[in-house]
Amino acid sequence: MCGENCGCGINRHHWHHRARMDVAFxxxxxxxxxxxxxxxxxxxxxxxxxxxxxxxxxxxKR
Structure with a gap:
């Protein structure tokens, strides 16, 4: 589902893909x-x- 550079699989942040999948719904x-x-x-x-x-x-810096 995600590209290699997405990184959401590690962090479990797949929510940003939902908008793409739910275009019709x-x-x-x-x-x-x-x-x-x-x-x-x-x-x-x-x-x-x-x-x-x-x-x-x-x-x-100190």
């Missing part, structure tokens, strides 16, 4: 709500990781 409201929740959780995790990386960069 639009997402239901529940699917949209679930996807929004998933994206918000993913954003939170990335924000926390970015904060950790920035702290590490600052520590290395």
């Amino acid at each position: 639009p997402l239901s409201l529940m699917d949209v709500e679930e996807e929004v929740k998933t994206l918000e959780e993913y954003k939170e995790a990335l924000t926390k990781r970015l904060e950790q990386v920035n702290k590490r960069i600052e520590a290395l």
Whole structure:
């Protein structure tokens, strides 16, 4: 389903392929709500990781 460079198989983020597969069948409201929740959780995790990386960069600069 994914190309070699996608990397979603490792991270289990196949949600971004669903839009391509469901062209004839639009997402239901529940699917949209679930996807929004998933994206918000993913954003939170990335924000926390970015904060950790920035702290590490600052520590290395000292």
